[in-house]
Amino acid sequence: MKPLPITGVYRYKNKIFTENPVYCKGLTVYDEKLLKYHNKEYRSWNPYKSKLSASIHNGLKRLDLSEKSTILYLGAATGTTVSHLSDIVNNGVIYAIEKSPFVLKKLLQLCNQRKNIIPIMSDANHPERYSVSVPIVDFIYQDISQRNQDEIFINNIRKYLKINGQGIIMVKARSIDVSLNPKQVYNQVIDKLNLNKIKIIDVIDLSHYEKDHASIVVSN
Amino acid sequence: MYLITKWFGIFLINNKGIFKKHLFSKNHIIIAKKLHQVEKNEILPEEKEIIRNIKDKSIIVNEKRLRKIGEYKPDDIFFKKINLDSKEFNFSFDILKKASLKLVEDKLEKELKSKDYQAIQLIKTLDSLIQISNLLSERLDNWLMIYTPKYKIEPFKTIIKNIKKEITRLEDQIKIDIVKIAPNCCEIIGPIITARLIALAGNMENLAKMPASTIQILGAENAFFRFKKEGGKNPKHGVIFQHKIINQSPKKNRGKISRLIASKLTIAIKADFYTKRDISNILKNDIKIRLDELKNL
Numbered sequence: 304m305k306p307l308p309i310t311g312v313y314r315y316k317n318k319i320f321t322e323n324p325v326y327c328k329g330l331t332v333y334d335e336k337l338l339k340y341h342n343k344e345y346r347s348w349n350p351y352k353s354k355l356s357a358s359i360h361n362g363l364k365r366l367d368l369s370e371k372s373t374i375l376y377l378g379a380a381t382g383t384t385v386s387h388l389s390d391i392v393n394n395g396v397i398y399a400i401e402k403s404p405f406v407l408k409k410l411l412q413l414c415n416q417r418k419n420i421i422p423i424m425s426d427a428n429h430p431e432r433y434s435v436s437v438p439i440v441d442f443i444y445q446d447i448s449q450r451n452q453d454e455i456f457i458n459n460i461r462k463y464l465k466i467n468g469q470g471i472i473m474v475k476a477r478s479i480d481v482s483l484n485p486k487q488v489y490n491q492v493i494d495k496l497n498l499n500k501i502k503i504i505d506v507i508d509l510s511h512y513e514k515d516h517a518s519i520v521v522s523n
Numbered sequence: 524m525y526l527i528t529k530w531f532g533i534f535l536i537n538n539k540g541i542f543k544k545h546l547f548s549k550n551h552i553i554i555a556k557k558l559h560q561v562e563k564n565e566i567l568p569e570e571k572e573i574i575r576n577i578k579d580k581s582i583i584v585n586e587k588r589l590r591k592i593g594e595y596k597p598d599d600i601f602f603k604k605i606n607l608d609s610k611e612f613n614f615s616f617d618i619l620k621k622a623s624l625k626l627v628e629d630k631l632e633k634e635l636k637s638k639d640y641q642a643i644q645l646i647k648t649l650d651s652l653i654q655i656s657n658l659l660s661e662r663l664d665n666w667l668m669i670y671t672p673k674y675k676i677e678p679f680k681t682i683i684k685n686i687k688k689e690i691t692r693l694e695d696q697i698k699i700d701i702v703k704i705a706p707n708c709c710e711i712i713g714p715i716i717t718a719r720l721i722a723l724a725g726n727m728e729n730l731a732k733m734p735a736s737t738i739q740i741l742g743a744e745n746a747f748f749r750f751k752k753e754g755g756k757n758p759k760h761g762v763i764f765q766h767k768i769i770n771q772s773p774k775k776n777r778g779k780i781s782r783l784i785a786s787k788l789t790i791a792i793k794a795d796f797y798t799k800r801d802i803s804n805i806l807k808n809d810i811k812i813r814l815d816e817l818k819n820l
Contacts, residue, residue: 396616404630404631404634404635407627407631408631408635411624411627411628411631414620414624415624418617418620421619421620421623422623422624422627423623423627424626424627424630424631425562431585431586431587431597432562432586434585434586435528435529435530435558435561435586436530436558436619436623438529438606438607438608439603439606461598462597462603465603465606466603481748481751481752482751482752
């Protein structure tokens with residue numbers, strides 16, 4: 304079990320893992336594999352199911368995450384990636400925003416299981432609607448397959464990300480414009496982020512794990 | 524003066540620091556209630572109270588909800604500089620967790636009970652049953668071509684019979700249910716297709732917000748995106764094609780008619796979802812006039 308440069312992420316035989324907290328011993332979230340190593344339990348992080356895992360597999364080196372970070376997670380869905388981030392920021396908080404009632408039902412099970420996830424049923428298009436519950440955060444994660452996903456990301460960064468905080472956006476080229484070449488779409492998004500004075504740190508293509516997706520790491 | 528509402532209290536802040544504050548109770552059920560009020564765009568009584576006796580009337584807020592009691596300036600840098608920490612006011616994080624869990628659970632229960640989700644489940648079940656029934660009937664036809672003892676094939680026949688029975692039962696149920704929630708649409712295009720349109724849009728609200736051109740090709744997404752990517756002809760109609768007014772009309776008029784039906788449907792669904800008025804007669808009359816025009820072309 305070799306720790307990676309990203310806090311709380313480990314590598315073992317080409318697979319990456321996060322440490323399952325003690326109070327979740329033996330519990331899995333999406334039928335992932337559990338591995339015991341030196342009296343600690345690790346959950347394998349499937350790159351085909353989580354785009355953050357795919358980014359790490361494809362060369363994402365650094366993320367400004369620590370044990371105490373607060374994360375704003377837009378588009379939490381059923382909580383696959385949320386659960387691993389919850390492992391990483393063991394003493395922090397994740398504010399999980401999700402709009403659809405059907406997937407939220409599954410996310411609630413995870414929230415009952417883990418103590419550091421706060422579910423919020425709201426629309427990420429309107430960041431001011433959840434300002435009562437969400438403070439300024441250290442990190443923003445966005446995975447919303449919408450045409451205006453870059454706008455949503457920028458608005459949330461403006462409102463919630465602390466100065467010198469980091470964010471990551473999973474760009475789904477096919478939901479922004481089907482008729483364009485994916486690379487053109489990524490460049491469009493990058494231009495738009497630059498225009499809004501957001502610095503690009505890293506761009507990672509998620510091919511092999513996800514078709515026509517890229518993750519862009521930014522900081523403000 | 525800046526007015527900031529957080530889950531643990533309301534704060535009036537000026538350049539020197541916190542000017543006035545009102546902390547909420549530490550009971551998570553009460554906090555969930557407050558969060559619910561905020562989501563419903565209401566101004567909390569405590570918020571009105573806290574600004575009542577303030578001499579400085581220039582209050583700046585960062586929520587649209589509070590526009591009536593202050594100036595709405597979401598991009599003011601001050602809001603980003605101020606970070607109110609709940610721990611400083613002795614509110615443990617656990618309270619927020621419990622409150623938001625309760626809020627989301629209540630909202631989910633209410634939302635998932637809504638009639639359009641029930642109708643969507645019915646129509647989706649119906650569509651899968653129709654698919655299964657066709658598949659099994661085909662298999663049965665194939666099977667009957669060879670000699671088979673009766674006892675081997677009889678149970679299989681009963682299954683198909685039961686599925687067909689269930690299909691008619693579901694259809695009747697949908698007809699009853701959907702007329703209650705979307706009467707205008709049902710008058711124009713019939714209950715089953717209305718249910719399919721709602722299912723494709725996700726819920727009534729989504730469908731009510733859609734433009735006519737989207738409703739026209741709802742259900743023909745594959746054809747539409749093929750057209751977008753590779754060119755060729757764009758689809759003229761989606762599920763609305765299943766109505767006889769379109770599929771029994773001459774081919775050259777189908778595009779025109781589906782455009783007409785879709786535009787009237789857009790008005791009908793808006794009436795169904797928002798005003799709940801009965802305007803079906805007007806719409807049907809409009810359609811009739813235009814159809815007569817098309818006939819005489």
